[in-house]
Amino acid sequence: MTEPSASGRSLAARGVIAVGRFVDGRVRGLRSFVAAFGALAELLGQTLRGCGPALLRKKSRLGRESLLDQMVRVGVRSIGIVVLVQIFIGIIIALQMAPTLQQYGQLERVADVVGIAVVRELGPLITAIVLSGFAGASIAAEIGSMVEGEEIKALRAHAMNPVRFLVVPRFLATVVMLTGLCVIADIVGVLGGMITAVLVLDIGAPVYIEFTRQALKFSDFYGGLVKAAVFGLTISMIACHEGFNVSGGAEGVGRATTSTVVKSIVALIAVDVVFTIIFYVFKI
């Protein structure tokens, strides 16, 4: 039986078809989201299982030496840009909050606001977003190029596990270096606020430091570091997953890098929401 042409169908029939297609599209979207989430969880499981052997075995240059290479690439090379961005963040928060605080005669409290905002929230989050563009995209492009160059297939063909060789070093490097970068980001962010306070708001440096010290608890600091570590996990998993799923040559590699940055940013903010709820509920 031939299908009637679109113009031959009644308005009701076309409406039902449109609704059907819409629902089908949403169901497919949901299914692919669940599948991608499952694939990420599976990759994370394989990565965690591979951490021990990758670190303990001395044999391969793709093991521990690769971890150091990746730490330099992911962390050390990102320090400059993280410092620059966090100084700007400190300056922006200080200048944005100053007029409101001045109305209440609490201008010195700008130190509290900058300290809490940077250490609890913006230090880890902005650093992670910078790193998703800087290191995440590069990881996806590198692994994607290896897929296209049949290097991943060659690893498997030589009975070597690509997850242990490629994902584990990148995962560990991203988690460790993002946590380290977060410490730098916290210090530099507070410094940015202090420079603004001293040069623009006429607040003395000792006063600013004292207010910052009083405002911040140790839990603010380590809470931020825990967040940073989970952000590092999120970026590395998404980047490696996108890299492994590259197809279609150079164009596919380009798509994977873009997709890594977009998905990482959305995932980072979603993870941050979860953390914020947990910290709020447990009063951390």
Added chain:
Amino acid sequence: MMDPDVVISIRDLVKTFPDREGRDVKVLDGVSFDIRRGETLVIMGGSGCGKSTLLNCLIGEYRINGGSTLYRTSDMDAPVDIAGLTDADLDRVRLRFGILFQSGALFNSLSVAENVALPLREHTSVDPSVIDIIVTLKLQQVKMLPHRDKMPSQLSGGQKKRAGLARATALDPEILFYDEPSAGLDPVTSAAIDELMIDFSRKLSVTSIVVTHEMDSAFRIADRMVMLEKGRVLRIGTRQEFESLRDADPATLSTDEDRLLNQFLNGASSGPLTDRDGLSMFEKLLIEG
């Protein structure tokens, strides 16, 4: 019962891939043949006929949807179907074969020598100084010793394939797979790679499975040949049988299958493989997805 002379036995192999609508499309449909110990078998066919898919099934890169792929290497008491193996068991079978990929597939972050040494470092407990000697020998075999410290980006296409071949033979495999070994090479370099393949096959008694559509190369190296068409085995036979088909006058051939093979083996632009639009059936298959 598997003949002891057979090293790989493929039976009714089926491989499907989902199309855009999610329906399964058969890329390999009931492929069956045996590969004998020590022979060089060339798998050929036009673009899209399934020969690369078949190679990926043979090396365990793709999980098959039906049939069996039985291996019987010298260390096995009984044939092993790789379709039912876990990743760890599959890795044990993989240690008995080597693969030369189309691009060489060298690891770009490692030098030529490190590429060759990698399987030895990973899968043996041999002393590093001995590994260095083995690497030197392997690179000598493929005439790549002067380039041992170069990075893959500094090599030509032919050199990458030679280095890839040295790495594929690092663990002295019983079986060597070659994926389009002559693709993208000039005729002289291609002939040199063919010579290396013949050397490995004859001197080291390695079983070689070569996927190619370069006919000159295929006739130089093959003991037997398999022609695939639309995911099925169209013909399997000795090199001599295929040579006589190639050299025959198409007018004297009695079946469509023979005429089709004759056209393919000669690379003729007219014949049963080409329709009135000038498109080959392979091109049509690709266009139709």
